[in-house]
Amino acid sequence: MTLTLDSACELHPDVALRPEPFGALAYHYGNRRLIFLKHPDVVAVVRDAANHRSLREVLVENGIAESRWPSFISALTSLAQSEVIRVH
Amino acid sequence: MEPTAALEQDRISDAEATGTRDSAQPQIVEELLIEEISIDGMCGVY
Amino acid sequence: MSTSSLAAQMKQGLDAPICLTWELTYACNLQCVHCLSSSGTRDPRELTTEQAKAVLDELRDLQVFYINIGGGEPMVRRDFFELLEHAEHCNIGVKFSTNGAFITPENARRLAAMNYLDIQISLDGANRATNDRVRGEGSYDIALRAMDNLRDASFGRFKISVVMTRENVSQLDEFKALADSYGAQLRITRLRPAGRGADTWNELHPTAAQQRVIYDWLMHHGEDVLTGDSFFHLNAFGDALPGLNLCGAGRVVCLIDPLGDVYACPFVIHDEFKAGSVLEDGGFTHVWKSSDLFTSLREPESPGACASCGSYDACQGGCMAAKFFTGLPLDGPDPECVSGHGEHALSSAGAAPRPSMDHSKPVRLTVKARRSPVLVTHHSGGSPS
Numbered sequence: 001m002t003l004t005l006d007s008a009c010e011l012h013p014d015v016a017l018r019p020e021p022f023g024a025l026a027y028h029y030g031n032r033r034l035i036f037l038k039h040p041d042v043v044a045v046v047r048d049a050a051n052h053r054s055l056r057e058v059l060v061e062n063g064i065a066e067s068r069w070p071s072f073i074s075a076l077t078s079l080a081q082s083e084v085i086r087v088h
Numbered sequence: 089m090e091p092t093a094a095l096e097q098d099r100i101s102d103a104e105a106t107g108t109r110d111s112a113q114p115q116i117v118e119e120l121l122i123e124e125i126s127i128d129g130m131c132g133v134y
Numbered sequence: 135m136s137t138s139s140l141a142a143q144m145k146q147g148l149d150a151p152i153c154l155t156w157e158l159t160y161a162c163n164l165q166c167v168h169c170l171s172s173s174g175t176r177d178p179r180e181l182t183t184e185q186a187k188a189v190l191d192e193l194r195d196l197q198v199f200y201i202n203i204g205g206g207e208p209m210v211r212r213d214f215f216e217l218l219e220h221a222e223h224c225n226i227g228v229k230f231s232t233n234g235a236f237i238t239p240e241n242a243r244r245l246a247a248m249n250y251l252d253i254q255i256s257l258d259g260a261n262r263a264t265n266d267r268v269r270g271e272g273s274y275d276i277a278l279r280a281m282d283n284l285r286d287a288s289f290g291r292f293k294i295s296v297v298m299t300r301e302n303v304s305q306l307d308e309f310k311a312l313a314d315s316y317g318a319q320l321r322i323t324r325l326r327p328a329g330r331g332a333d334t335w336n337e338l339h340p341t342a343a344q345q346r347v348i349y350d351w352l353m354h355h356g357e358d359v360l361t362g363d364s365f366f367h368l369n370a371f372g373d374a375l376p377g378l379n380l381c382g383a384g385r386v387v388c389l390i391d392p393l394g395d396v397y398a399c400p401f402v403i404h405d406e407f408k409a410g411s412v413l414e415d416g417g418f419t420h421v422w423k424s425s426d427l428f429t430s431l432r433e434p435e436s437p438g439a440c441a442s443c444g445s446y447d448a449c450q451g452g453c454m455a456a457k458f459f460t461g462l463p464l465d466g467p468d469p470e471c472v473s474g475h476g477e478h479a480l481s482s483a484g485a486a487p488r489p490s491m492d493h494s495k496p497v498r499l500t501v502k503a504r505r506s507p508v509l510v511t512h513h514s515g516g517s518p519s
Contacts, residue, residue, distance in 0.1 A: 016225075018150070018197045022143060025152070027199040029227055029250050034152065034199070035124045036140060042121040067117045075121035082124065123140050126377050 003055060003077045005069070009085045010050035017047065026084050033082050041068075042075055046085060141378070147385040147432035150196040151422065153229075155204060155400045156390045158186070158217070160493035162206040163235050166258075166269045168297065168338060170401055171391075172329040173206035174495035180392040183213040185413070187220050189390065192418050200227030200250070204400070206392070206493075209236035215244065222249050231256060231295060233273060234280025242280075242287035254293040254321065255280055260308035264301055268338070281316050293360065295321040300337065303344040306351050310359070322348075324364035327459040327469075328401040329489055335460070345472055346371065367452035370445035370472045380450055384409065384431035388422065396421045398431060401455035404490045438465025445473060452476075461486040 003009065011017070014030040023037040026046075037043045044062050052058045055076065059069055079085045161176035162169075181189070193201065201221065208214060208230055221228050229252035237245070237253075245251060257277045259265025265274040284292050294313050296302065302309075306322070313320035327335035340348065349368040352359065356376040366379040383399035390396055394412040397403055409428050410421035422428065440446045452468020460469040461483040467475035 016197065016199060018199075020149060025148075025199075027152075029199075029225075032252075033124060035122055037122055038140070039119065039121050065117070067115065068119065070116050071119040071121055075119075078122055078124075125140075 001077075001080060003073055003080055003087070005056040005059075005073065006054050008049075008053050008088055009055060009058075009076065009080070010088045011046055012083055012086050015084050017043065019043075026079075028082065028084055031083055033084070035079065035082060035084055042072065045072060045076070046079065049085060050088070141380055144378070144382065144386050145380060145432070145434070147428065149423070151198055151388060152386050153200050153202060154193075154198065154388050154390065155202045156189075157205050157392050157400065158203055158208040158214070159206040159211050159392050160491075161210045162233075163210065164207065164233050164270050164273055165495055166256075166273075166330070167334050168268060168299070168325060168329075168331040169494075170326065170329040170331055171204075171206065171403060172489055172492045172494050175493050176206075176210075177392055177491075177493060181394050181412075183216060185394065186213070186217055189394070189412050189418060190217070190220050190224050190226060192412075193226055194224035196419060196422070198226060200229060203228055203230035205231075207233055207235065209241075218248060218251070222251075228252070229254065232280070233269070234277045237280035237283050239283050239286065242283040242289060246284075246287045246289040252293065253284065253289065254295045255284075255318075256295050256297075257309075257312075258297050258299065259302050260305035260312060264305065267301065268299065281318065285316055291317060291319060293319045293321050295323060297325050298322050298340055298344075298348055299325055300340055300344065303340050303347055306347070310355065319360060320358070321360040321362065322352075323362050324367075324453070324456075326401045326453065326455045327486070328455050329403065330494065332459050332486065332489070339470065342470075342472070342474070345470060349375070349472075352376075364453075367449050367456075367468045367470060368472060369448035374448060381454060383407075383454060384428040388428070390418065396425070398427065399455065401453070402458060404458070404487060406458065406487070407454075408490075436465060438463070439479075440465075440467055440475070443467075443473065443475065459486055459489075 012028065015026055015028050018025045023039050024043040026035045026037055037046065041062065041064060045058050045064065048062060049058050052061060055073065059072060064072060076085060080087065157171055159176055159180055160171065160173045162173040165174055209232055218228055227250040231254045234255050245253065255277050257265060258268045259274065262274040266272070294309070296309055310320055325331060325339055345368060348365065349371045352361065352365060352375050353373065361375070361377060363377045363379060365375055369375060369379060383402070388396055388398055388409065389400045390412060391403060396409045396412060396418065398407040398409065407427065409425035412418045412421070414420070437446045437451060440451045452471060454464055456469050457464050457466070460480060462469055462476065462479050467479050469476040469480055
């Protein structure tokens with residue numbers, strides 16, 4: 001399952017996000033997975049995703065340059081596979 | 089030394105990038121934005 | 135940021151532990167010969183229920199995701215379920231380690247009804263004889279009965295945790311089969327010469343050949359079997375084992391002991407590795423963030439005597455606890471260094487430090503009428519030294 005710019009996502013309710021100097025730690029209480037979000041921008045996108053109808057919107061609203069979008073889509077796809085975010 | 093359980097994001101080639109391509113489009117920036125840790129209790133712990 | 139910087143980030147320490155071990159009591163119904171905490175009798179200074187709840191509140195504020203509860207035998211505490219429920223209220227996950235004696239059918243059902251609770255049953259032999267030689271007569275049956283009760287209560291997936299010794303390395307496949315038969319997850323961990331482990335280390339720690347067996351077996355089964363990252367010293371054999379492969383003591387994890395003292399990890403319950411106490415001003419938070427010990431553990435390590443060895447990047451010089459309790463310097467090889475550098479260092483090692491406390495019960499040697507004697511160690515009493 002690959003996410004696209006048209007996907008609508010939200011942070012999974014079983015996930016805790018804890019800020020760290022370099023970004024955040026995401027811990028999924030259901031599947032026990034622990035993931036580092038290694039840049040504050042990806043943290044911002046993950047937190048904000050539920051407020052938007054598409055990933056394109058979230059990325060634009062959070063000022064992410066288009067040249068970075070493929071990396072973000074790839075990271076968000078990994079997060080979806082780990083159930084840290086989910087399509088809604 | 090690299091954590092072997094890391095989930096690294098794949099390289100995205102220009103051809104796979106979504107959206108339209110402008111001939112003046114800057115290069116795609118590749119970033120490692122997330123990494124999964126296998127942390128079963130951590131060394132020395134139950 | 136590159137991948138390698140993640141391990142570096144963790145070595146510098148995190149703002150809060152990701153998880154930590156909390157030994158709730160030094161009391162125990164068993165007297166395993168290799169007990170890392172020399173448990174057996176309760177200490178009169180153990181944290182009260184209110185003090186323990188205050189610690190949980192602090193951990194909640196620090197956003198610690200989960201705690202690993204152990205002991206002694208944590209279920210011996212009369213407030214055990216009360217503390218579990220408080221942890222649940224605080225949104226702190228609990229993973230606890232037990233010998234299973236108190237996992238009655240009723241308790242199994244009670245545990246099955248709780249949110250975010252993982253259970254780990256200790257077992258050190260795939261059959262009664264091997265297990266009971268180390269954990270005491272009846273302990274194998276106790277453990278299996280606990281597993282049956284968890285299964286019958288539909289608890290879900292629990293773990294079976296095995297400490298690898300000279301006597302059970304040959305049983306790795308049987309342990310896996312046992313875990314599979316319960317739908318349980320197998321966990322194998324490294325024996326350290328900590329607590330009572332120091333007294334039987336020479337007889338029980340795996341041989342050099344057995345270390346290779348463990349490494350090869352883990353490379354084959356790695357993704358299915360947990361290790362608590364305790365075998366990274368074996369990475370010098372070749373490809374790195376799955377896992378983070380670094381020592382998290384004082385950086386990512388630590389220990390809170392039954393008295394509220396904070397140590398770098400459960401295998402170094404010794405004044406040398408004591409960072410402070412949760413009962414001091416600033417509580418656990420202050421100890422985690424500002425103690426001298428943890429600050430120094432978070433500084434970059436130098437390879438020391440291992441500098442000339444090409445394996446240092448892979449093995450990280452091994453385990454602090456293993457070195458300390460065999461009298462080896464911390465900036466040198468692990469006693470079980472797979473290249474043999476530890477053995478060499480041991481020949482000129484100083485006297486090994488003794489644990490700071492001993493809560494073992496006084497034990498009478500039982501002489502059994504069979505070829506191999508039961509491994510039992512003597513202790514002169516349960517009071518702290």
